[in-house]
Amino acid sequence: MKKNSDLPNGIKPTIGIIAGSGVLPITLASHLADKKQPVVVLALKGHANKALFPTNVLVKEVRLGAVGKSFKLLKKYGVNQLVFIGGVRRPSWAEIRPDFKGLSLLAKLSLKALGDDGLLRYVIKEVESQGFMVKGIHEIMPELLVPEGVLTTKKPLKKDVLDIERGYEVAKLLGQADVGQAVIVQQGLVLSLEGIEGTAALIERTKKLKRKGGGGVLVKVIKPQQEKRVDMPTIGPNTVQSIYDAGLKGIAVEADSVLLAEAEKTIALADKLNIFIVGIKKV
Secondary structure, three states, X not given: OOOHHHOXXXXXXXXXXXXXXXXXXXXXXXXXXXXXXXXXXXXXXXXXXXXXXXXXXXXXXXXXXXXXXHHHHHHHOOEEEEEEEOEOOXXXXXXXXXXXXXXXXXHHHHOOXXXXXXHHHHHHHHHXXXXXXXXXXXXXXXXXXXXXXXXXOOOOOXXXXXXXXXXXXXXXXXXXXXXXXXXXXXXXXXXXXXXXXXXXXXXXXXXXXXXXOOOOEEEEOOOOOOOOXXXXXXXOHHHHHHHHHOOOOEEEEEOOOOXXXXXXXXXXXXXXXXXXXXXXXXX
């Protein structure tokens, strides 16, 4: 396969999208199509909804375990760059049903003791060994990153700022241990920590833990060792609605390190529900 530098002048490399659930794979595909950038989407069966992608984008549905087939498709359509984006719940072995190439990859992984981030780095190494350049969605659409500062009409109060500072400190320690990316803090107390269940389940679990007296902030950061190209933290309208339903007051995320899905819709909903969203740097 030709590398980008081997392509004739004026020829754009084809970008492949390995698409999971959520709106971001569709956002990226639409963005690339609008820019007349050649793009091919491999929609993961049971995760991505093939029907939601633009009609002018080539979309092929593949099983999660069909590694060999996926590589063949990508090479067939001249893909040079590859973006992994969207949610993928942890599947059962029966759902994976790996092909020969998938079995080979799993056999190698079984010999390694890796955490989530180590696993992702290993997968990227294997993908790049096939001749693909793996890129993060933020490298193509940097406008998706949450900027520093308050994004909403509502601003955090002084007590919220103290909770944010506490949450940032704890979330970074949590991430360093490769456990989770988010914590919820109220009145200086850490109510809950994110584990394997994800942010939505973290917020739901916190409903029963919330204290009287108001306040309560979700703080979400990137892990110190996180592989940004394939695993960026994300917030969106569902996050805002969940925060409101849980009786919490705001969301603070690490600026330039967290993706904001459907930005206009998310901010408008936060303003309607009187929830603040703020991008923070190291505190």
